[in-house]
Amino acid sequence: MTDFTYAVDADGVATITWDTVGKSMNVMNQQGFDDLDRHIDSALADHAVKGVIITSGKPDSFAGGMDLNIISKMKDSAGDDPAKGLFEGLMDTHRILRKIERAGMDPKTLKGGKPIVAALPGTALGIGYEIPLACHHIIAADNPKAKIGLPEIKVGIFPGMGGTTRLIRMLGAMTASPYLLQGKLSDPKSAKAAALINEVVPAGELLEKAKEWVLNAKDADIVKPWDQKGYKMPGGAPYHPAGFMTFVGASAMVNGQTMGVYPAAKALLSAVYEGALVAFDTAIRIEARWFTNVLMNPSSGAMIRSLFINKEALEKGAVRPAGVPDQKVSKVGIMGAGMMGAGIAYVSAEAGIEVVLIDQEQEAADKGKSYSESILDKGISRKKVTPEKKAEVLGRITTTTDYGALKGCDLIVEAVFEDPAIKAEVTKNVEEVVGKDCIFATNTSTLPITELAKASQRPDQFIGIHFFSPVDKMLLVEIIKGEQTGDRAVAKALDYVRQIRKTPIVVNDARFFYANRCIIPYINEGVRMVKEGVEPALIENAARLVGMPLGPLQLTDETSIDLGVKIAKATKAAMGDAYDNDDADEVLFWLFDQDRLGRKSKAGFYAYDDAGKRQGLWSGLRKQYPAAKDQPDLTEVQHRLLMAQVLEAVRALEEGVLMDIREGDVGAILGWGFAPWSGGPFSWLDMIGAGTAVEICEGLKSAHGDRFESPDLLKDMAKEGDTFYGRFGGAAGKAA
Numbered sequence: 001m002t003d004f005t006y007a008v009d010a011d012g013v014a015t016i017t018w019d020t021v022g023k024s025m026n027v028m029n030q031q032g033f034d035d036l037d038r039h040i041d042s043a044l045a046d047h048a049v050k051g052v053i054i055t056s057g058k059p060d061s062f063a064g065g066m067d068l069n070i071i072s073k074m075k076d077s078a079g080d081d082p083a084k085g086l087f088e089g090l091m092d093t094h095r096i097l098r099k100i101e102r103a104g105m106d107p108k109t110l111k112g113g114k115p116i117v118a119a120l121p122g123t124a125l126g127i128g129y130e131i132p133l134a135c136h137h138i139i140a141a142d143n144p145k146a147k148i149g150l151p152e153i154k155v156g157i158f159p160g161m162g163g164t165t166r167l168i169r170m171l172g173a174m175t176a177s178p179y180l181l182q183g184k185l186s187d188p189k190s191a192k193a194a195a196l197i198n199e200v201v202p203a204g205e206l207l208e209k210a211k212e213w214v215l216n217a218k219d220a221d222i223v224k225p226w227d228q229k230g231y232k233m234p235g236g237a238p239y240h241p242a243g244f245m246t247f248v249g250a251s252a253m254v255n256g257q258t259m260g261v262y263p264a265a266k267a268l269l270s271a272v273y274e275g276a277l278v279a280f281d282t283a284i285r286i287e288a289r290w291f292t293n294v295l296m297n298p299s300s301g302a303m304i305r306s307l308f309i310n311k312e313a314l315e316k317g318a319v320r321p322a323g324v325p326d327q328k329v330s331k332v333g334i335m336g337a338g339m340m341g342a343g344i345a346y347v348s349a350e351a352g353i354e355v356v357l358i359d360q361e362q363e364a365a366d367k368g369k370s371y372s373e374s375i376l377d378k379g380i381s382r383k384k385v386t387p388e389k390k391a392e393v394l395g396r397i398t399t400t401t402d403y404g405a406l407k408g409c410d411l412i413v414e415a416v417f418e419d420p421a422i423k424a425e426v427t428k429n430v431e432e433v434v435g436k437d438c439i440f441a442t443n444t445s446t447l448p449i450t451e452l453a454k455a456s457q458r459p460d461q462f463i464g465i466h467f468f469s470p471v472d473k474m475l476l477v478e479i480i481k482g483e484q485t486g487d488r489a490v491a492k493a494l495d496y497v498r499q500i501r502k503t504p505i506v507v508n509d510a511r512f513f514y515a516n517r518c519i520i521p522y523i524n525e526g527v528r529m530v531k532e533g534v535e536p537a538l539i540e541n542a543a544r545l546v547g548m549p550l551g552p553l554q555l556t557d558e559t560s561i562d563l564g565v566k567i568a569k570a571t572k573a574a575m576g577d578a579y580d581n582d583d584a585d586e587v588l589f590w591l592f593d594q595d596r597l598g599r600k601s602k603a604g605f606y607a608y609d610d611a612g613k614r615q616g617l618w619s620g621l622r623k624q625y626p627a628a629k630d631q632p633d634l635t636e637v638q639h640r641l642l643m644a645q646v647l648e649a650v651r652a653l654e655e656g657v658l659m660d661i662r663e664g665d666v667g668a669i670l671g672w673g674f675a676p677w678s679g680g681p682f683s684w685l686d687m688i689g690a691g692t693a694v695e696i697c698e699g700l701k702s703a704h705g706d707r708f709e710s711p712d713l714l715k716d717m718a719k720e721g722d723t724f725y726g727r728f729g730g731a732a733g734k735a736a
Contacts, residue, residue, distance in 0.1 A: 526551065
């Protein structure tokens with residue numbers, strides 16, 4: 001069985017069709033490369049063939065990219081020298097794509113080659129765009145939902161199969177940088193405007209136009225600019241005055257954005273710079289060497305595993321209860337039209353689900369619906385949404401104060417105030433109206449699900465669904481099982497999260513669940529250091545330099561200081577003498593008393609202008625908490641901030657709150673932005689080793705207290721020399 005088929009028509013045009021068996025979208029594997037290579041050889045050797053069309057058998061896409069599992073196979077097959085195996089495998093791929101590019105032409109006269117065109121029915125990502133880049137012409141169907149580009153940087157690698165070298169030579173370093181360093185994707189018309197492709201045609205004319213181009217192409221049409229004598233890189237090569245400034249600026253930009261912790265970005269920039277100094281065939285060898293360097297870096301492997309393989313597995317139902325039939329949601333009732341409820345209503349309606357949005361006052365419910373309207377209007381202004389689409393989505397949202405409108409709902413998502421009494425009343429009122437099979441979900445970030453379920457007549461159908469704010473932008477949804485939550489409720493929640501195109505993790509009930517139990521200690525550790533006299537700028541920069549998107553003080557401002565005070569009071573009341581966060585509370589409560597509530601009040605740890613833009617750390621902070629004479633070194637601050645989070649993740653696994661380490665890593669990155677370069681807390685611990693982690697914690701415990709005590713699980717792993725993925729990964733990644 002082959003993923004590529006080959007046929008030649010009566011006019012001498014060969015069509016190579018990519019159609020990965022059993023997949024909704026084409027993905028490249030080793031067999032696919034072999035098949036493509038063989039078919040190209042057939043076309044070039046057949047005198048009757050005048051040219052080639054490379055297209056897809058999938059109606060709406062060309063390819064989704066590479067099967068990243070073949071990279072690990074390349075490593076495994078190389079034995080004691082995996083770098084050699086990777087490099088040779090990459091160069092074999094370059095050989096195939098270079099064969100397409102040269103197309104049998106005479107290397108001296110650049111004549112006699114056969115025109116090869118890529119005909120893209122839709123989405124073309126990664127290798128799905130790198131193959132077309134090697135072709136002589138790219139035609140895309142007018143499919144506004146299609147995405148074209150090179151998103152590899154987002155999963156810890158860079159376009160390493162010719163995409164980097166070819167795009168730089170096509171567009172120049174400055175113009176190509178958003179597509180390489182940010183993984184920017186474009187729809188077909190935008191791609192044509194950016195010169196990423198050559199033509200956009202009606203979908204029904206795609207193959208006809210491709211054939212027409214092949215039959216009319218001349219020798220000059222199939223010679224790439226970089227193969228022509230006198231080629232000069234757009235925007236200037238590094239040794240050109242203009243090019244020199246571009247590369248100097250690019251280096252500063254990359255380091256400023258990545259803080260030096262993402263190996264792929266630095267390697268990409270090196271491949272571009274060094275490749276721009278030499279001829280094309282040498283440049284692709286340089287690209288392959290740097291790509292090999294990235295693939296051998298444990299950071300890239302961890303990012304690929306968490307952000308591609310594990311994330312995709314969770315989205316496809318890796319932890320869904322077996323034997324439960326499809327639980328697709330057709331009508332959802334959302335209780336509470338505040339910020340969270342409004343966001344949940346939008347993502348549900350946008351996914352095609354009928355929504356009933358209820359609040360105590362009709363005005364509040366309507367305001368909740370207007371949130372969806374504002375998002376859609378912004379989409380229209382950016383030409384990403386049509387007026388028809390806006391009307392369609394808004395038409396699915398019914399706003400009311402009448403509980404009777406919930407009849408027919410198969411899922412309820414309660415998003416009212418974080419007050420157990422209010423939530424209990426809503427639960428009781430809803431269950432009097434909905435059918436006996438309706439699943440009830442509470443959107444809470446702190447309240448135990450098992451306790452809230454006591455208000456329900458059907459606790460087996462009661463579950464927690466914790467959304468992150470803003471709902472329309474945050475990718476993670478945390479599903480929490482109460483003690484009596486049944487499999488159908490879990491399946492319903494998972495199927496719903498899949499419908500709204502989010503990534504789910506499933507955890508057991510406990511205080512703060514998983515995400516919040518890890519992020520709150522991070523915030524508290526940063527605030528505690530302020531009380532100790534550590535320079536606030538050192539705290540914030542240490543966090544960013546280790547890959548956290550926001551420092552703990554800025555994060556507190558963003559989530560609001562009054563929320564932090566509320567959580568601190570509730571936690572202290574629940575934990576009693578076991579509570580040990582008084583130092584951080586002192587700072588938070590003092591700011592609260594100064595009416596500095598964070599960004600929303602334009603006053604917090606940071607100062608803000610009248611428009612709410614940060615102006616730097618507030619000077620009054622240092623007046624209240626003077627800087628200590630001896631400041632800790634950067635690494636100590638980073639270890640405190642990281643271990644505050646990581647040790648909670650280990651405890652969550654140890655206690656059975658977290659049931660799958662894949663969910664622990666993916667949830668950490670998507671939920672609160674835990675240093676994505678690390679692949680997540682468990683991947684980071686595997687990177688540094690359990691023994692090293694225990695040593696770091698012993699030093700922190702000695703200097704800063706028992707909160708840095710290593711959990712027994714971590715100590716045992718250090719003793720045995722185990723890794724988390726070695727002990728708990730396996731085929732399914734289970735921690736049980």
